[in-house]
Amino acid sequence: MIERTIFQDLLDHLRKPQVTVITGMRRVGKSTALKYLLNQVDHENKIYLDLERTENRYLFNQSNTKDIEIGLAIEGINLSEPAVIALDEIQLVPQSTSVIKYFFDTYNVKFIVTGSSSFYLKNHFSESLAGRKRIFEMYPLTFPEFVAFHEENIKLLKSVSREPFHLSIYLKWKELYEQFIRFGGFPEVVLAETEADKTAYLKDVVNAYIELDIKLLSDFSASDDLYKLVRLLASRTGSRLDYSKIGSILGINRIKIKEYLSLLEHTYFIKKVGTFTQNVDREISKQEKVYLADTGLLQELAQVSSGQVFENAIALQLSQLGTIQYYQKTTGLEIDFILNNQIAIEVKETPAVHDEIVLKKRAAGIGMSEFFLVGRHQSANDFRGYVWGGNLI
Template sequence: MFQRKIYSELEQHLFRKQVTVITGMRRVGKSTALRYLLGHVPHTNVLYLDFERIENRILFNQTSYNDIERGLQALGLSLSEPSVVALDEIQLVPNSPSVIKSLYDTYGIKFIVTGSSSYYLKNHFSESLAGRKQIFEMHPLDFEEFLLFKGQDVKPFQIGKMQPFLFTFYDRWRGFYEEFLQYGGFPEVVLSEQPKAKTDYLRDVLNAYIELDIKLLADFSLSDTLYKLIQLLAVRVGSRLDYSKLSSLIGENRHKMKDYLHLLEYTYFIHIVRPYTGGLDKELSKQPKFYFSDTGLLQLMGQVSSGQLFENAIANQLARLGLINYYERTTGTEIDFVLNRQQAFEVKETCTPHDLQVLTDRAKLLQLTDCQLIGRNLPANGFSDFIWGGSVW
């Protein structure tokens, strides 16, 4: 089993009474993380229930909590001793937070649960398990984890983190990074060796997302409409969200379109980048930009340009480091990303000294002195005052 970065946080929380909630898109490795944690429980009074199995859903859907307790005991769980109960795919049983609350309060059971959507978990759990849980969000692999899954020694790779371009470093890792851009970071995609197998698996992820998560969580019957919307978003990735334009193309009203887009965000399919402004009110009033949470899914859904693909990857990579915004003035002057309101980044496939000067001048408008280019390719003129994309993590 490969060690994900989030495992150390999860392991620390394993020994706290609070419910450990692991959420994220399908196939990002939530069930694997759950099994990893179960392997670190220091006793054997452990019960694992997969809610994709109907008998487990029936158990937790009973109206009598006493019957649920008896069912757990029949499955071998002792309620009179320290115990751990792991529940996989918890969104399939809407009543489960209430059951967990009762068992948590009565017996002090340590629960570890997984679910595929923040749309359900963050809102419903906040009401039912206030103060009793901590939510951990899992994402596709970052590039360092990608290399680990590829069997690479990542220690030499770590010295290049956010460092200026170095040809030796770039030359060693660029092939892996190009694969990372093309197919993304779903663990099973990364572990598949053949391009067709990778693409087929990405199609399975997309199909499961629309046919299972979306229909279950939002009761949307128009899966064809949602699929069409995702296609339209793919070719517009990195652009500002124009709700009116999308509504016109899809044939839905503007409010319904906002509901669809919020759902895509809350279920981790896309993530939103809001404008950098001096105040929250102005920030909320301006149109946000959007990016796909995985470049493999982005490639699958539309004919995106090489530049769009690279910018989307960098948006994902920077988002792991903190809050990202974009900056744009009415005159058209813009900066691709501002990280934590402190660092300005411009994304260029091939960087030039002119690009750096333009970024420096624009960053001064925000009184930012820390500004850097992020590039993908080896410049022909020997320019090296930029960060290679694979070093952003």
């Protein structure tokens, strides 16, 4: 098994009594992380329970805690000694947090749990397990993790992180980076041997998300509307959100569109990027932009330009480095991304000297001295004043 970057933080927290909560979209590797942690426990008084299984849900749905204690004893858990209980897909048992609270307060039990909804886990857990838990968010693979999954050493790649374009680095990893952009970072997709298998896995992710997560985590029964909405959002990745226009196209109430988008965001399907503002200026647009959580999913849902796909990929990569926003005036002047309120970034598939000059001027216009271009392909005329997307890590 290839270890993810998050594993070290999870391992550090395994030694602490608080509940370890792992949340993220379906198929990003939460169950693998859960089993990895359980394998690191140095005693046998431990158990893994998949709450997608009826008998395991029944165990934790019982109203009498004594019955749950008996059930755990039957499964081999001795509550008179330190124990570790790993629960997968905890959102399937709404009362599970009260059960966890009881066992946490009564016995020496360490819980490790996963769930697919940040909204459910952050809000429900905050009420029931205040001070008793820490939430870790998992996402599809980063590019360094993607490289590691292909059994290549990532030390050199990391050593040139965010440095100006270097031809030898580009030539070594450009093929893998193109695969990363094309099929995204879901582990099962990455490990699939054929393109047909990768595409099939991506279809499964979409179907499971709509048919399982959405129906189980909300009162929205209109899965067809959700599917139409995610396809529309995919086709408009990188565009500003206009709730009224989207509602008009789909024939759905504007308020309902906002509710759907909130659900999509809190179940990790989309990422919203807000505007960078220095003051309340009428020239600056207030609408958020939207990107999909994975470029493989993006291309499964819609036919979009290569530029849109690349911008979506960079939005996700920059999100791993800090807070991102975008800047735009009503005149149309725009900077693709602002990182951590201090670095202006422009995304171009094939950057040129002119792009650097324009970006420098626009950055200066909002008082920023730090800026850089991000490119996908080798530039013409030996221009190297940009960061290749593959080492934007």
